[in-house]
Amino acid sequence: MDEFLTNMVFGDVTLVTGLLWLLIATVISMVGGAIGGMILAGKDIGYSFSAMLGALFAPAGTIPALVLGFFALNFLNNF
Numbered sequence: 001m002d003e004f005l006t007n008m009v010f011g012d013v014t015l016v017t018g019l020l021w022l023l024i025a026t027v028i029s030m031v032g033g034a035i036g037g038m039i040l041a042g043k044d045i046g047y048s049f050s051a052m053l054g055a056l057f058a059p060a061g062t063i064p065a066l067v068l069g070f071f072a073l074n075f076l077n078n079f
Contacts, residue, residue: 018070025066026059033058
């Protein structure tokens with residue numbers, strides 16, 4: 001646990017820290033997508049349905065971008 005916290009603090013990307021950052025980014029994008037869905041289509045299709053759709057579709061852009069970012073960090077770390 002001590003090594004895990006050290007890796008998180010100093011920004012070392014390992015498999016475990018990468019998966020944790022992926023989970024954190026997914027949750028944040030779901031919250032943002034729900035809020036955005038409520039703002040954009042809340043009056044038209046209902047606030048709860050628009051929040052659900054926004055939360056489901058938001059990670060579709062976040063997860064691939066985060067994975068590509070991890071590959072870029074790994075590539076740049078080797079130099």
